[in-house]
Amino acid sequence: MFLAEIIGVGDELLYGETVDTNTAEIAVSLQPYALEIRRTLRVADHLEALTEAVREAWQKARLVVLSGGLGPTPDDITREAIAAALGERMEIDPQVLAWLEGIFADRGWKMPQANRKQALKIPSATWIANPRGTAPGWWVHREGKDLVSLPGPPAEWRPMWAELLPRLGLPAKPYRQVAFKTFGLGESRIVELLGDLFQRNGAVEVGTYAKMDGVAVVVRGEPGPVEALAAQIRPLLGEAVWGQEGDTLPALALQLLEGRKATLATLESMTGGVLGALLTGIPGASRNYLGGLVSYSLEAKSQLPIPLEVAAQHGVVSAAFAEAMAVAARGLLGATYGLSTTGVAGPETLEGQPVGTLFVGLAGPEGVRSRHFRLPGASREMIRQRAAHAALAFLVSELR
Amino acid sequence: MFLAEIIGVGDELLYGETVDTNTAEIAVSLQPYALEIRRTLRVADHLEALTEAVREAWQKARLVVLSGGLGPTPDDITREAIAAALGERMEIDPQVLAWLEGIFADRGWKMPQANRKQALKIPSATWIANPRGTAPGWWVHREGKDLVSLPGPPAEWRPMWAELLPRLGLPAKPYRQVAFKTFGLGESRIVELLGDLFQRNGAVEVGTYAKMDGVAVVVRGEPGPVEALAAQIRPLLGEAVWGQEGDTLPALALQLLEGRKATLATLESMTGGVLGALLTGIPGASRNYLGGLVSYSLEAKSQLPIPLEVAAQHGVVSAAFAEAMAVAARGLLGATYGLSTTGVAGPETLEGQPVGTLFVGLAGPEGVRSRHFRLPGASREMIRQRAAHAALAFLVSELR
Numbered sequence: 001m002f003l004a005e006i007i008g009v010g011d012e013l014l015y016g017e018t019v020d021t022n023t024a025e026i027a028v029s030l031q032p033y034a035l036e037i038r039r040t041l042r043v044a045d046h047l048e049a050l051t052e053a054v055r056e057a058w059q060k061a062r063l064v065v066l067s068g069g070l071g072p073t074p075d076d077i078t079r080e081a082i083a084a085a086l087g088e089r090m091e092i093d094p095q096v097l098a099w100l101e102g103i104f105a106d107r108g109w110k111m112p113q114a115n116r117k118q119a120l121k122i123p124s125a126t127w128i129a130n131p132r133g134t135a136p137g138w139w140v141h142r143e144g145k146d147l148v149s150l151p152g153p154p155a156e157w158r159p160m161w162a163e164l165l166p167r168l169g170l171p172a173k174p175y176r177q178v179a180f181k182t183f184g185l186g187e188s189r190i191v192e193l194l195g196d197l198f199q200r201n202g203a204v205e206v207g208t209y210a211k212m213d214g215v216a217v218v219v220r221g222e223p224g225p226v227e228a229l230a231a232q233i234r235p236l237l238g239e240a241v242w243g244q245e246g247d248t249l250p251a252l253a254l255q256l257l258e259g260r261k262a263t264l265a266t267l268e269s270m271t272g273g274v275l276g277a278l279l280t281g282i283p284g285a286s287r288n289y290l291g292g293l294v295s296y297s298l299e300a301k302s303q304l305p306i307p308l309e310v311a312a313q314h315g316v317v318s319a320a321f322a323e324a325m326a327v328a329a330r331g332l333l334g335a336t337y338g339l340s341t342t343g344v345a346g347p348e349t350l351e352g353q354p355v356g357t358l359f360v361g362l363a364g365p366e367g368v369r370s371r372h373f374r375l376p377g378a379s380r381e382m383i384r385q386r387a388a389h390a391a392l393a394f395l396v397s398e399l400r
Numbered sequence: 401m402f403l404a405e406i407i408g409v410g411d412e413l414l415y416g417e418t419v420d421t422n423t424a425e426i427a428v429s430l431q432p433y434a435l436e437i438r439r440t441l442r443v444a445d446h447l448e449a450l451t452e453a454v455r456e457a458w459q460k461a462r463l464v465v466l467s468g469g470l471g472p473t474p475d476d477i478t479r480e481a482i483a484a485a486l487g488e489r490m491e492i493d494p495q496v497l498a499w500l501e502g503i504f505a506d507r508g509w510k511m512p513q514a515n516r517k518q519a520l521k522i523p524s525a526t527w528i529a530n531p532r533g534t535a536p537g538w539w540v541h542r543e544g545k546d547l548v549s550l551p552g553p554p555a556e557w558r559p560m561w562a563e564l565l566p567r568l569g570l571p572a573k574p575y576r577q578v579a580f581k582t583f584g585l586g587e588s589r590i591v592e593l594l595g596d597l598f599q600r601n602g603a604v605e606v607g608t609y610a611k612m613d614g615v616a617v618v619v620r621g622e623p624g625p626v627e628a629l630a631a632q633i634r635p636l637l638g639e640a641v642w643g644q645e646g647d648t649l650p651a652l653a654l655q656l657l658e659g660r661k662a663t664l665a666t667l668e669s670m671t672g673g674v675l676g677a678l679l680t681g682i683p684g685a686s687r688n689y690l691g692g693l694v695s696y697s698l699e700a701k702s703q704l705p706i707p708l709e710v711a712a713q714h715g716v717v718s719a720a721f722a723e724a725m726a727v728a729a730r731g732l733l734g735a736t737y738g739l740s741t742t743g744v745a746g747p748e749t750l751e752g753q754p755v756g757t758l759f760v761g762l763a764g765p766e767g768v769r770s771r772h773f774r775l776p777g778a779s780r781e782m783i784r785q786r787a788a789h790a791a792l793a794f795l796v797s798e799l800r
Binding site: 011017019024037038039041042044045049053074113115132155268271279289291294295332346348384 | 413415416420423424425427428431439440441443446453588607608666668671674675676677679681685692693694695697704733748774777780782784
């Protein structure tokens with residue numbers, strides 16, 4: 001099998017100021033191809049070090065992919081390193097320079113001198129257009145090999161790479177991946193449920209990945225064995241499965257609301273805005289999400305039409321209060337459904353309830369319900385994120 | 401300067417199923433020493449690939465640190481790879497074997513055969529005790545060089561490394577790092593402002609890092625030159641500087657509110673909950689952040705005491721509406737300050753205003769103000785995050 005080498009460029013990756021997830025994401029995108037990835041590298045903004053890394057990779061591998069180091073500052077040295085490693089000289093491309101100047105002109109600015117270097121290219125490279133930034137990429141095809149240089153920000157390189165990858169003509173291998181997204185089951189519980197089906201051999205591989213929106217169970221490898229194994233696994237996971245590859249809880253929730261021509265309002269206590277942020281992160285959310293309230297302290301609660309007598313009787317962290325909050329959200333914004341969160345994000349306990357306690361309330365034409373969760377999480381931020389996803393998982397299961 | 405090489409071992413690191421933060425954390429721990437780190441590697445569970453990586457690292461570097469691959473399963477091959485790379489043979493250490501068997505016996509279990517390999521060691525290695533797991537590490541000191549092999553889980557390797565590192569006798573170097581966190585300046589604008597001060601030589605190094613909360617300008621290297629250069633850079637960045645290393649905008653905003661014994665309420669349109677989520681992400685936020693509203697569609701706006709006539713006259717994306725929203729937030733929750741966001745997160749434009757347009761409104765005892773931003777950003781999510789941070793940067797600058 002041919003080798004692929006993936007290199008992330010930048011001091012900030014070495015020291016974790018920016019966590020390098022690009023090299024892993026690029027590695028995953030290469031799984032459908034008959035290429036072996038033995039290692040990935042993070043290399044400093046250091047001309048000699050990067051030149052050496054590119055030279056070595058170009059020698060060994062059929063495909064070399066770099067991300068980062070294409071900015072305008074003096075420590076952006078990826079262009080220089082590739083040119084040195086491949087023994088070519090860079091020249092300014094007048095067309096790209098004009099395009100760059102145009103970007104700045106559109107904003108009413110003069111292009112800084114520093115950006116000129118982003119129009120530099122070696123003769124054997126073809127430009128890869130960057131629709132979202134000032135750093136176009138390079139694609140070098142030489143001696144039956146490919147080298148691709150992409151910018152660092154995922155929002156920039158992802159569309160560039162998605163467009164280019166199929167055009168590289170890499171040798172394909174039959175490959176299939178099936179993912180079951182679950183909520184409410186821990187990883188070790190899933191390992192127990194799966195028993196001997198949790199396997200890893202030449203043809204097929206099962207993995208579990210704990211994320212904020214639950215645990216994803218992924219089966220991948222040769223298409224036949226993958227489909228056979230996935231069909232055995234699916235019933236074991238039962239109602240915990242809420243979606244498959246590519247699904248997200250906020251998009252699914254909005255889609256189900258749209259299917260009923262229904263609207264949603266939220267009242268968040270424990271999640272403090274995270275739930276609203278998840279929903280409004282989906283373009284077009286305003287069609288079905290009217291908005292919500294972040295009611296974070298009791299003072300604020302008392303200014304709003306929230307039945308504080310319920311809190312006084314049952315506690316703020318209670319099913320009754322979650323339900324009263326959901327009713328209030330629905331009424332205040334005139335929505336079809338009201339969704340609420342109340343609980344303990346930590347670091348301290350509240351009303352004697354442990355960190356990770358969550359009550360979700362849902363009010364709608366069918367009445368009022370609530371659900372209690374005990375969420376794991378190593379930090380306040382993780383627990384808040386999990387809580388917002390738990391609320392959406394509850395909404396999705398109720399709407400179905 | 402001598403080289404250090406850091407290697408993370410495991411397929412799950414290559415593909416991001418586990419995000420590798422070990423190599424970066426180890427790199428940071430080495431900053432006080434006179435060692436250069438030019439790259440870090442993640443290597444597959446592949447004997448040949450890892451043997452080659454260790455051999456190459458041992459040739460080049462004064463210090464080699466590995467983490468991962470010390471478990472009991474067949475794909476844990478770090479021990480084998482080091483032995484092969486260093487040309488030594490492993491033997492079972494009866495004392496360590498007895499210790500391992502003891503661990504299992506204490507839990508009332510018989511040790512699985514698989515765990516025997518964790519008692520294997522090459523002659524030139526010294527054991528590093530692992531107080532939290534069954535994978536002890538190796539420390540090889542040979543030919544004036546050191547190689548350290550640690551387990552993968554941070555909770556296991558951290559105490560082992562903390563204990564060993566000072567004993568390695570590595571050459572120390574005086575080191576200092578100063579960071580200026582700025583908002584409102586782009587990276588290329590900062591490069592222009594700094595001019596020749598944007599330097600990188602043996603003694604000191606300047607870097608810029610674009611994050612959601614603006615651009616951080618970091619100066620690092622020898623303490624004297626770092627402090628001298630930082631003192632020259634500071635005035636050039638002017639009012640754009642809002643904080644230093646370790647500061648975050650939401651924490652700073654809450655701290656300034658607390659200093660005035662003031663409270664805050666928010667009304668978010670463009671940021672859809674992201675602003676509230678940032679504030680409530682800080683433990684104890686409820687002391688000064690009363691809560692807020694996510695008013696995402698005009699229908700919702702009409703249910704709330706928001707002066708829609710202002711929107712009708714000036715548009716939803718306007719300074720006047722941002723100010724009216726801030727006044728409404730302040731009034732509705734009875735807070736000292738009301739903070740609002742309205743603008744265009746994308747992907748579509750709104751009221752003829754381009755994506756990235758933001759108006760922030762602030763209402764308080766001193767009156768009502770607003771600021772207009774044009775935010776860059778390659779995606780809706782980035783623009784929303786930037787917008788929430790822009791609102792906080794505005795609040796911080798006004799409270800100061």
